[in-house]
Amino acid sequence: MRPLTEREEEVMNFFWESGALSVRDVVALHNEPHPSRTTVATFVKFLEQKGYLDHKAESTGFIYFPIIEREDYCGQNLKSVIRRYFDNSIQNVVNFLIKSEEYSDEEAKEIILQISNRGKE
The missing domain is CATH 1.10.10.10 (Winged helix-like DNA-binding domain superfamily/Winged helix DNA-binding domain)
Structure with missing residues (x-):
């Protein structure tokens, strides 16, 4: 793409x-x-x-x-950013977000819930 x-x-x-x-x-x-x-x-x-x-x-x-869905385009761009700026590491992305404090407590709780429920569905 x-x-x-x-x-x-x-x-x-x-x-x-x-x-x-x-x-x-x-x-x-x-x-x-x-x-x-x-x-x-x-x-x-x-x-x-x-x-x-x-x-x-x-x-x-x-x-x-x-003919390209928005989700596919956004996903490809996100993968590119993670690869280029975060050494292809989701953990580096999460660490960056934690340090930046650009999220609410409610968003943090929701993310933790989604991670803990991953694979249970």
Whole structure:
């Protein structure tokens, strides 16, 4: 899976949230000021070339739809971050999170519960 730029990811999020869209639809979904149709069409073309989107022809033009699920993309990115920045170690990730204190007590309890219930289902 080829990585996405920040702008490509932004465009891809519209497809993951809405499903099949035309270029015109993507332009309309952007906040003001809307990007040009040509700019969006270029990003859609790149996303299709990278294997994230496919299209079908309809009477009004092409409709594009995601062929990579958001969960698959996020999972691949997370694995890459763990590999690159945490020596491919989940324990290093957990240690980092514990030290950063970027979580609530409730989240910590839920994580501990999920770990202790792992494999019991």
